Amino acid sequence: MLKTNIETALNNQIRIEAESSQIYLSMACWAEAQGLEGVAQFMFNQSDEERQHMLKLVKYVNERGSHAKITELKAPKTEFGTFKEMFEELYQHELFVSNSINELVHITLGEKDYATHNFLQWYVAEQIEEEAQAKTILDKINLIGEDRGGLYLFDRDIQQLAVTSSVSLDAKP
Numbered sequence: 222m223l224k225t226n227i228e229t230a231l232n233n234q235i236r237i238e239a240e241s242s243q244i245y246l247s248m249a250c251w252a253e254a255q256g257l258e259g260v261a262q263f264m265f266n267q268s269d270e271e272r273q274h275m276l277k278l279v280k281y282v283n284e285r286g287s288h289a290k291i292t293e294l295k296a297p298k299t300e301f302g303t304f305k306e307m308f309e310e311l312y313q314h315e316l317f318v319s320n321s322i323n324e325l326v327h328i329t330l331g332e333k334d335y336a337t338h339n340f341l342q343w344y345v346a347e348q349i350e351e352e353a354q355a356k357t358i359l360d361k362i363n364l365i366g367e368d369r370g371g372l373y374l375f376d377r378d379i380q381q382l383a384v385t386s387s388v389s390l391d392a393k394p
Contacts, residue, residue, distance in 0.1 A: 222286040224332050230325050231282050231337075232290045237321055238275035240294050242268045244314060247297040248307055257304060259376035274347070281340055304372075305362050312355040319348040 223231070249264030282289040301307035322344045329338040358379070365371035 223282065223337065224334065227328060227332055227334055227337055228282065228287040230328050231278060231287075232292070234321060234325055235275055235278045235282070235289060236292050236294065237318060238271055238278060239291070240297070241314065241318060242271035242275065243294055244297040244311075245271055247299055248301065248311065251299065251301050251307065252304065255304070257376050259379045260304060263379045274344070277343075281337075285337075305359075308355065308358050308362055312352070312359055315348065315351045315355050319352060322348055 245264050245268035249261045249268060252258075252264055253261035279289040279291075298310075301310065322341065326338060326341050326345065329335075329341060361375060365375055
């Protein structure tokens, strides 16, 4: 059984992951409406991935004899100005999620809940990858500038984007 403060913090992270999924979904819808099919597909995939992150937390909380709670979500934005502004918001959101995971890890260490601390290490590594990916995308967008041809190629290429971060190098064969 999880301590109450850890259960509460994990349930908060469940909500954050669910809201992340919704943010990516909203970005996907906006990108698709702008004719950015590649960006839209990337965002739809990210939305699915964030939902899986949420479900992994739900299962963990329930398996530990506590109760995962699904709560009301804050509605995401539906307009993003430019695709560059959208990706800047995405990057800032990933920094927010990383901070939230780090706070959760801090709580588990304070409570000497090493099982949950160990479980959360996957999320710590995942956030390093998420931040690296968002930063790489922003770097590419800055290279494109206002070049419409560059935007076309970016939209096509983002579907194959794979960022290798320092944590994923160990996982490769």
